Amino acid sequence: GAGVSQSPSNKVTEKGKDVELRCDPISGHTALYWYRQSLGQGLEFLIYFQGNSAPDKSGLPSDRFSAERTGGSVSTLTIQRTQQEDSAVYLCASSGQGAYGNQPQHFGDGTRLSIL
Amino acid sequence: AQSVSQHNHHVILSEAASLELGCNYSYGGTVNLFWYVQYPGQHLQLLLKYFSGDPLVKGIKGFEAEFIKSKFSFNLRKPSVQWSDTAEYFCAVTISGNTGKLIFGQGTTLQVKP
Numbered sequence: 003g004a005g006v007s008q009s010p011s012n013k014v015t016e017k018g019k020d021v022e023l024r025c026d027p028i029s030g031h032t033a034l035y036w037y038r039q040s041l042g043q044g045l046e047f048l049i050y051f052q053g054n055s056a057p058d059k060s061g062l063p064s065d066r067f068s069a070e071r072t073g074g075s076v077s078t079l080t081i082q083r084t085q086q087e088d089s090a091v092y093l094c095a096s097s098g099q100g101a102y103g104n105q106p107q108h109f110g111d112g113t114r115l116s117i118l
Numbered sequence: 119a120q121s122v123s124q125h126n127h128h129v130i131l132s133e134a135a136s137l138e139l140g141c142n143y144s145y146g147g148t149v150n151l152f153w154y155v156q157y158p159g160q161h162l163q164l165l166l167k168y169f170s171g172d173p174l175v176k177g178i179k180g181f182e183a184e185f186i187k188s189k190f191s192f193n194l195r196k197p198s199v200q201w202s203d204t205a206e207y208f209c210a211v212t213i214s215g216n217t218g219k220l221i222f223g224q225g226t227t228l229q230v231k232p
Contacts, residue, residue: 050219
């Protein structure tokens with residue numbers, strides 16, 4: 003398809019386990035963002051990738067969270083030793099090249115993560 | 119820190135009523151402004167955006183928003199809502215020259231009664 007693709011759509015795991023969430027951005031989009039949507043915190047920025055530049059990790063809530071983007075395309079968000087407060091919908095978005103901040107972001111359907 | 123406030127958390131309207139959703143941001147410099155919509159079971163979609171120029175911007179489905187710089191506001195309006203407008207609406211900003219990360223408001227749930 004032409005949109006941002008995320009997998010899995012749902013993930014249920016036990017507290018303490020590691021999880022990996024995947025994002026396939028729109029082909030040709032150089033910028034990729036991860037956000038988290040939770041009941042108490044709303045929509046929060048996590049991390050940003052742009053081409054070969056160093057990522058902006060300023061939104062990651064703890065060192066249990068990490069992300070990488072291979073070959074300038076697919077990205078994986080990893081959460082180690084999951085905690086119940088990590089339960090949320092994790093959204094990925096991508097955008098085309100342009101002046102910072104003025105390219106509309108296209109969102110995927112998200113991964114709903116539930117920690118038991 | 120920069121923040122975005124949406125004053126209405128839950129709005130209930132009848133079809134054909136007029137809509138205005140408030141949005142204010144806190145940042146003294148240049149911003150880009152967005153409204154996103156999330157229909158039930160769907161992903162976030164861009165409704166409209168403002169970067170520069172005419173402060174009254176028109177988006178999809180008859181929505182419009184007005185940027186008032188002196189009030190740090192970007193309110194969303196629609197003259198006559200339809201049942202299909204039932205959704206959650208998010209106001210967001212990016213800081214010009216920054217990484218483009220979106221700073222979102224808490225969202226407003228709009229319920230339109232047929």
